[in-house]
Amino acid sequence: MGPAQKPNVCRQLSRRALGFFSRDAGVVQRTNLGILRALVCQESTKFKNVWTTHSKSPIAYERGRIYFDNYRCCVSSVASEPRKLYEMPKCSKSEKIEDALLWECPVGEILPNPSDYKSSLIALTAHNWLFRISATTGKVLEKIYLASYCKFRYLSWDTPQEVIAVKSAQNKGSVLARQAGIQQPVLLYLAVFHVLPFSLIGILEINKKIFGNVTDATLSHGILIVMYSSGLVRLYSFQAITEQFMQQKLDLGCACRWGGTAGTVGEAPFGIPCNIKITDTPPLLFEVSSLENAFQIGGHPWHYIITPNKKKQKGVFHICALKDNSLNENLPTVTASGRVVKRTFNLLDDDPEQETFKIVDYEDELGLLSVVAVTQIDAEGKAHLDFHCNEYGTLLKSIPLVESWDVTYSHEVYFDRDLVLHIEQKPSRVFSCYVYQMVCDPGEEETTNRSCEKETNLNIILNSDNHSSDC
Known part of the structure; x- marks a missing residue:
């Protein structure tokens, strides 16, 4: 059984306007998210780095809001230009x-x-x-x-x-x-x-x-x-x-x-x-x-996942039944959707130019698995964010990240509907934030100074009271 036929966005929008969907709010919401997923994954859709900023204090992200200066300053990430929502007193x-x-x-x-x-x-x-x-x-x-x-x-x-x-x-x-x-x-x-x-x-x-x-x-x-x-x-x-x-x-x-x-x-x-x-x-x-106290529990009937408490077992996971601690062997090799579950193996290759996966996350609203892959070329690393169909594992979209990726730094990447946000912590507590937004106009020209202009705008907003960009 292969992937279902891609939904026609225009047809779904027309049906929604005519009221063909159930009055149930959940049905309408799922339909809207299905339309958004189709738009995100279509070939003509691009994700552009619309603005960038740097700070000397940690940067946090939560549901469309970016927090600076230990949560004292809040900026909306939804608009194409940075918009300050509020700034609490010093x-x-x-x-x-x-x-x-x-x-x-x-x-x-x-x-x-x-x-x-x-x-x-x-x-x-x-x-x-x-x-x-x-x-x-x-x-x-x-x-x-x-x-x-x-x-x-x-x-x-x-x-x-x-x-x-x-x-x-x-x-x-x-x-x-x-x-x-x-x-x-x-x-x-x-x-x-x-x-x-x-x-x-x-x-x-x-x-x-x-x-x-x-x-x-x-x-x-x-x-x-x-x-x-x-x-x-x-x-x-x-x-x-x-x-x-x-x-x-x-x-x-x-x-x-x-x-x-x-x-x-x-x-x-x-x-x-x-x-x-x-x-x-x-x-x-x-x-x-368990090694490093790593422990997860869930499922039905109850099971838990641990790593055997030996350093050489790092990367090995045991799934055990909670009722009797027995190792769950002879696990199914094919999922309900037909995807084959493959066993892991050790790849003895230290070639830095080999692509490595750094971050894996699941966007539950769109049903997409997001994977950050990095390739180290000379002293600079280049990364791209890939979207996979969670049901079949097929690659649907790849988004190149314009900034270099140093594997020795701490990184966080968020994919939130039509937004991709990358937060990077550099040495000496320097934090950088890169915001990408979905652009559905394939004819729009790429301008090299747009990101610089947005960065300048953000710095003006964050420094409106004549202080450094710690905000």
């Missing part, structure tokens, strides 16, 4: 945003304020404040003071768009304490919240007296994942831990007395006390040993 280094997550309105829930139905940026600052910021205006909508007894640094979703986990930096102890051989029993803290409206679940401490010589811990889908230097990974139920070891239920904005001190939960200087302290080893759900 702040000291101690108040800068350390990490952020984009929150979008849940479906089917009644929210207390009209502003809650619009996208928000949940941001963690260097001085332990948790902000909810409007994604369109940069206005601070809510703020929570976390604590003073540790330094919170990382944000992640426990349950996407529903529950967040705020992780502290690891407690290394003072230099004198380490020299004296005194170990800090608490490795780190995890603060867990329901989002919109914000409500506190609790702050949990990860204590070495309970978990042993643990090196890291995180929270994902209600599971506390604890990791060890030996490669051991242990899983515990976070719900069971909160039910058994929560010392006191705390509510944001309510008065509280804790350890002889009174204050309001979530307000400075009181903050949020650590109200989940494990005093005994909780029930173990599962444990496994």
Whole structure:
């Protein structure tokens, strides 16, 4: 069974205008995405580097928005020219945003304020404040003071768009304490919240007296994942831990007395006390040993994927059944779509001119597999982004990237509908951002100064207040 016949875009647009599709919004959305996929993959479509910028601070991208200067400045990537959405007031280094997550309105829930139905940026600052910021205006909508007894640094979703986990930096102890051989029993803290409206679940401490010589811990889908230097990974139920070891239920904005001190939960200087302290080893759900603690779980029935815990096994993956840890052998060699699954083999070839794959991602809305391939020619690398049909694996489109690609630098590439964005980190913390947009006019002339003009425009926007392009 081969690929289906390519859809005729003009025919689909005509049928949509005449109302031939179902009134179901999902059907219309899938039809629109099918039209967009056909436009992206057709031969006459080009992706042009419409603007480029550089910064001395990290650059982040999220759903059509590019963030500069530690999320202080937000620029829209949708327009053909850079358009600043907002720029928050300057702040000291101690108040800068350390990490952020984009929150979008849940479906089917009644929210207390009209502003809650619009996208928000949940941001963690260097001085332990948790902000909810409007994604369109940069206005601070809510703020929570976390604590003073540790330094919170990382944000992640426990349950996407529903529950967040705020992780502290690891407690290394003072230099004198380490020299004296005194170990800090608490490795780190995890603060867990329901989002919109914000409500506190609790702050949990990860204590070495309970978990042993643990090196890291995180929270994902209600599971506390604890990791060890030996490669051991242990899983515990976070719900069971909160039910058994929560010392006191705390509510944001309510008065509280804790350890002889009174204050309001979530307000400075009181903050949020650590109200989940494990005093005994909780029930173990599962444990496994894997190289570099790499562990993935999913499927039906449940299976997990690990790399055997030996350095020579790097690049080897085992798929095992969760119920009995048995290795899943005799896997099917043909997928449901008819694609043959081939076994890997080692290619002993160090030729730098051989093409290598650097980044592989999946664009779920368009059903396209995107692959960044790099060829090193002399001292310069050239890259191109390839789109493959996810169902059959066939190459549908190849987009050359005009900038050189140094394999020793850190790179991120995003393909988002009609946009390709490349973020590069060079030595000495110099960050570059290259924006490509879809152009469907094959007769449009390529002008060499267009990208330079867009770069100049962006620098004018970002430097409108006469400061360097750290924004």
